[in-house]
Amino acid sequence: MAKEIVSFTPDECWDLLGSKEFGRLAYQLDGQVNIAPINYAVEDRRLVFRTGEGNKLLGVLQNPDVVFEVDDIGPEWAASIIVRGKASELAHEEALWADQMRLRPWIRSEKQHVVVISPTEVSGMKFRLHQPWKSMFPQP
Amino acid sequence: MAKEIVSFTPDECWDLLGSKEFGRLAYQLDGQVNIAPINYAVEDRRLVFRTGEGNKLLGVLQNPDVVFEVDDIGPEWAASIIVRGKASELAHEEALWADQMRLRPWIRSEKQHVVVISPTEVSGMKFRLHQPWKSMFPQP
Numbered sequence: 001m002a003k004e005i006v007s008f009t010p011d012e013c014w015d016l017l018g019s020k021e022f023g024r025l026a027y028q029l030d031g032q033v034n035i036a037p038i039n040y041a042v043e044d045r046r047l048v049f050r051t052g053e054g055n056k057l058l059g060v061l062q063n064p065d066v067v068f069e070v071d072d073i074g075p076e077w078a079a080s081i082i083v084r085g086k087a088s089e090l091a092h093e094e095a096l097w098a099d100q101m102r103l104r105p106w107i108r109s110e111k112q113h114v115v116v117i118s119p120t121e122v123s124g125m126k127f128r129l130h131q132p133w134k135s136m137f138p139q140p
Numbered sequence: 141m142a143k144e145i146v147s148f149t150p151d152e153c154w155d156l157l158g159s160k161e162f163g164r165l166a167y168q169l170d171g172q173v174n175i176a177p178i179n180y181a182v183e184d185r186r187l188v189f190r191t192g193e194g195n196k197l198l199g200v201l202q203n204p205d206v207v208f209e210v211d212d213i214g215p216e217w218a219a220s221i222i223v224r225g226k227a228s229e230l231a232h233e234e235a236l237w238a239d240q241m242r243l244r245p246w247i248r249s250e251k252q253h254v255v256v257i258s259p260t261e262v263s264g265m266k267f268r269l270h271q272p273w274k275s276m277f278p279q280p
Binding site for chain 1: 144145162164166167168172173174175176177205206207208209211213218220222246247267268269270
């Protein structure tokens with residue numbers, strides 16, 4: 001029988017992370033769990049994102065332990081990559097290199113701060129999809 | 141100038157939540173933040189999902205305060221809905237009604253437990269996308 005769940009190697013995780021630019025950051029603020037969509041880039045197997053003054057920045061300064069998720073849903077498989085790591089804000093001079101990298105915010109807003117997540121654990125899995133109801137409708 | 145960020149009304153949030161069946165749950169386990177992709181259904185403006193014995197179940201039993209995210213990326217807008225709420229496991233008799241609802245796991249695995257998230261806060265926003273690099277490549 002074909003495998004239902006397949007674990008990714010670290011290289012496969014990074015391939016998928018590098019191919020995307022949108023994921024979700026889970027972090028704590030005042031002891032509460034929070035989740036936020038972010039645009040990110042991969043640089044040297046670290047995740048980099050820009051943010052304004054707000055909960056995300058406050059949260060990662062209070063508690064650097066964060067988790068990040070990216071997924072990829074295809075017709076037969078759903079893949080999800082989870083990165084656990086330590087977030088830190090880059091100082092102004094360091095932050096300048098973020099302007100040179102593939103970090104392209106999708107929306108226009110003031111995002112003066114650059115945060116880097118240094119991974120402590122990266123894992124990924126893909127799941128074979130069983131969606132029999134999809135064949136119950138005419139396909140486009 | 142056209143608006144760059146638009147807030148959703150509660151009805152719009154629930155319309156989008158009801159139109160999807162895949163999102164991400166952020167929860168705490170032993171004080172650590174966690175994130176996991178889940179299949180869910182909406183029933184009576186509550187979120188319902190199935191899970192096996194594992195971190196998600198342990199986490200929500202330890203700390204019922206969770207956050208859930210669903211997003212929808214189109215060519216011009218990206219929408220994200222965030223639901224903050226209290227998670228609780230349904231007892232066996234109550235859990236039986238989950239068999240009657242639109243809760244369709246995408247993968248085959250043992251998921252004996254039914255968890256309901258009762259929202260305390262629902263918010264949604266859509267962001268106008270600016271991805272000029274997309275027009276730098278030939279379109280399919």
